[in-house]
Amino acid sequence: MLRKISILALGLALAFFSGLSFYRSRHLKEPVVLGPGVTQVKKLSEYFPAIKGSTNDANVYVLEGAKPGGAILILGGSHPEEPAGRLTTWILTENATLEQGRLFVLNSANRSGTTVTRLGGAYPPDYTIRTPWGEQKFRTGDRWSNPLDQWPDPEVYIHYPSRQELAYVDIRNLNRAWPGRPNGTLTEKTGYALTQLIKKEKVDIVIDLHEAELQYPVISTIVAHQRGQDLAAMASMVISAEEFKIDMENSPKALHGLSHREIGDNTDAVSLLFETPEPFLDATRGRTDARLLLEGKDEFVVRAGKHGLLYEKIDEKGWPIDVRVGRHCSTFIQVLDLWSQDHADKAVVMKNVPKYREVIQKGVGAFLHDPAKADPKTVYYE
Amino acid sequence: MKTIFRICSLLFLVFLLGANSYFLGAGQAQAPKASPPILLTACGQSPDTSTMKVVIQKSKIPYDLVELATVQDLANKKSSGTPYKTIIILMGASLKGMGAAGISIEDEIKRTSELIDAARRDKIMVIGAHIGGMKRRAQGAAVGDNTDELSIDAVAPKSDLLLVLKEGNEDGRFTVIAKQKKIPMIEVEKNLDLIPEIEKLFK
Structure with a gap:
């Protein structure tokens, strides 16, 4: 009897502490200190009211220049477990200013995915970025929406509207749910809301920020819809000559649900997706902790590279978060510059965003602002 | 004496x-002079055609990009009165495009071989280009996936000129082909250097 009570008590204690950890992670507040360029903060539900009040009714930060021009939408957190994307959007919302055109930024495109980590993946619940004023915590998140928001998964996921059969779990993957469905799941509704934003705001380019495991062939690259291929090719050439090597890939026409395919097919916008290397995602990784997430160092991934199993180089220096965020920042700046050179009437001229070398030199934290010292009216939470 | x-x-x-x-x-052999218009295609549906297209556009040379170009495209252009004078074929297979297009590397090799044979008959210059680096050299490819190398074997030895990004030639594969087949080769450090090289070639 005593043995049974002890096991029950142990079980309850484990459930309590793990539940507490899950609760804290799910409700961790991530502050965004609005930079001087942000002119409005909208909610995604303004473009599709059916998601109002849901987990995915995300903040849409709008930056506007004095001079009219084009419109760009940049998405961080389509896959929240790829932190370089979210941190890049933090840098934009807290620092960027616009001289011409409009910029729409989502730091948490799939906010539901930020409130859960990989089931059985032993992910750290959060990670910390050091800044000159202290530390800022971010939720690690997952590739998929939280099952608490969307459950159960079907046996088979039939993508709408292509009717292509995809992996069942990808029904909770925002980057398999484009262009979305108004009466679908939360993830599909989120895709639909974003598609409405693109259409209503007459967005010219959508950029979806991602990271990839080194064992995946589409890495360190810009994936482009056919209408964005010239832009991506030129950006790839210029960046590879001046800063770091980045390739370009064409969006496959027969693979559905992805932003680089569906946005280009279903709206007037050019769609691009950026990938940086993230060893944390590799199947052959060792301990899955916040250090690996941020430093990108893993002896087992290095060993996989020595056996020729990787599509990107890695050594003992790893792939630190500053390098990955720096790549996203520079690629974004270059795409904007090239677009603006060729489309004077739809130019988007942005300032005060650090490039690759500056992010590496100063660290991501140098571009995050202290919410405690900011005017409370300028502090929003993700 | x-x-x-x-x-x-x-x-x-x-x-x-x-x-x-x-x-x-x-x-280092003297590169031949090339003439427009250009037919741009790939053996393996490499996305590097987009990069080459931008290079050609920047050089302001008339071209057509036909992803699945056939002998018929050469004939059609000839009958229009402005025959192609140069074909640029990108080597290295696509990571996604080829499967997505529903074609195999065998289809691609057959198509480009016929194209090269027709070019020989019509005295059209063939430029074999590999500008995707080691990523288009089967680096990290799945066991048995040698599509990149097959596309190189199909095009490089039959080319009149090789245009190669240095990174993709780090094992000297193209240098060996160029030497054995006595094909002039232009090697660039970065793809941005392709613009002056193409301009020089078509001057």
């Missing part, structure tokens, strides 16, 4: 010329 000296000098001169061409190698 004078005659012997003259013969020795002549032999020495012949030796120098021979050694010069041997040591320079095919990689």
